[in-house]
Amino acid sequence: MSVKVVINGYGTIGKRVADAVAVQPDMEIAGVAKTRPNFEARMAIDKGFPLYVLAGRESDFKNAGMEISGTVEDMLKAGDVVVDCPPGNVGAENKPMYDTAGIKAIWQGGEDHELAGISFNAHSNYDEAFGCDYARVVSCNTTGLSRIISTLDAAFGVEKVRATLCRRAADPGDVKRGPINAIIPELKMPSHHGPDVTTVLAHIDIDTVAIKVPTTLMHLHIVNMVLKQDCTSSDVIEVLGENSRVRFVGEGITSTAEIMELARDMNRPRSDMWENCVWEDSINVSERELYLFQAIHQESDVIPENIDCIRSMTENERDGARSIKKTNKAMGL
Numbered sequence: 392m393s394v395k396v397v398i399n400g401y402g403t404i405g406k407r408v409a410d411a412v413a414v415q416p417d418m419e420i421a422g423v424a425k426t427r428p429n430f431e432a433r434m435a436i437d438k439g440f441p442l443y444v445l446a447g448r449e450s451d452f453k454n455a456g457m458e459i460s461g462t463v464e465d466m467l468k469a470g471d472v473v474v475d476c477p478p479g480n481v482g483a484e485n486k487p488m489y490d491t492a493g494i495k496a497i498w499q500g501g502e503d504h505e506l507a508g509i510s511f512n513a514h515s516n517y518d519e520a521f522g523c524d525y526a527r528v529v530s531c532n533t534t535g536l537s538r539i540i541s542t543l544d545a546a547f548g549v550e551k552v553r554a555t556l557c558r559r560a561a562d563p564g565d566v567k568r569g570p571i572n573a574i575i576p577e578l579k580m581p582s583h584h585g586p587d588v589t590t591v592l593a594h595i596d597i598d599t600v601a602i603k604v605p606t607t608l609m610h611l612h613i614v615n616m617v618l619k620q621d622c623t624s625s626d627v628i629e630v631l632g633e634n635s636r637v638r639f640v641g642e643g644i645t646s647t648a649e650i651m652e653l654a655r656d657m658n659r660p661r662s663d664m665w666e667n668c669v670w671e672d673s674i675n676v677s678e679r680e681l682y683l684f685q686a687i688h689q690e691s692d693v694i695p696e697n698i699d700c701i702r703s704m705t706e707n708e709r710d711g712a713r714s715i716k717k718t719n720k721a722m723g724l
């Protein structure tokens with residue numbers, strides 16, 4: 392069955408989810424929604440995506456010479472599932488509209504877990520979203536943490552996790568938050584990211600602290616984990632190496648800037664790096680205590696997770712591992 396997917400909010404995440412859906416053999420884009428007739432709306436038209444708009448904004452698009460297919464409410468009639476991608480906290484306001492339309496909905500990490508009742512990460516809890524009407528794909532940082540924690544937990548057991556997150560201050564195209572020149576400690580301790588991991592891995596003991604740093608190129612995590620079983624650094628490398636959404640970096644890569652250069656060299660769309668980038672040399676285990684550094688591409692690591700979430704919710708694939716394989720193959724990951 393080809394699942395008809397509609398995207399409400401065509402910004403950083405929405406346009407990437409749309410492109411990822413469009414390359415899946417078992418999915419198609421039935422519409423994307425914009426509020427303003429800007430360059431992104433023009434790109435959506437150029438890509439052949441039916442363009443829908445917020446009710447009341449039709450004339451703005453007409454005046455800009457952009458052909459539209461209707462309002463967001465019309466778009467919801469054309470889809471089996473809506474991927475909600477407006478700025479954080481706006482998505483919650485859309486729930487009554489989705490309820491009325493009777494459409495399955497996926498929200499992003501900027502919304503609260505309680506909105507959907509189920510949070511999602513493909514490696515951690517694919518089965519939990521199977522057949523459900525609502526789910527929330529956890530944020531970029533939570534996705535990055537959940538991938539490695541779930542993998543190491545399955546292999547060795549995880550006793551506790553303590554992680555420090557150095558968060559990018561803004562996305563590269565986000566001029567609203569710039570110019571940027573400061574380091575900002577998040578004084579709420581522990582930060583919200585630890586509890587967010589437990590929305591997909593309930594049994595994990597995790598605390599996180601966070602600072603914002605003056606960069607637009609990726610988050611960097613300093614991860615400390617106590618494992619339940621004795622193991623060596625090589626054992627951890629072997630286990631993480633089996634996770635298709637973990638990429639080891641080294642060979643002269645000493646920074647997030649060089650990872651972004653690698654993504655450009657790989658001809659990745661928008662220089663996206665969908666995998667966690669773990670510095671292999673940083674993996675150190677001593678007396679069950681593991682340390683590692685990983686970089687997380689905030690704009691793109693959640694994109695394959697959205698695809699797997701669609702497959703799970705629409706019952707298009709029962710097995711999480713198989714869905715991950717299909718998604719990766721279609722995206723070139």
Ligand SMILES: NC(=O)c1ccc[n+]([C@@H]2O[C@H](COP(=O)([O-])OP(=O)(O)OC[C@H]3O[C@@H](n4cnc5c(N)ncnc54)[C@H](OP(=O)(O)O)[C@@H]3O)[C@@H](O)[C@H]2O)c1
Pocket residue numbers: 399400401402403404405424425426427429445476477478479480481499500501502529530531562689690693
């Ligand atoms: N960027 C990241 O690093 C990142 C990573 C993981 C998760 N997330 C989460 O993903 C969600 C989307 O974030 P984003 O970074 O993609 O935001 P974004 O780049 O600001 O894009 C959101 C888009 O939504 C549109 N929009 C605004 N109000 C809307 C409404 N009422 N209805 C429909 N569309 C509306 C805006 O487009 P118009 O031009 O049409 O107004 C805007 O381009 C948030 O929950 C965020 O927390 C973001």
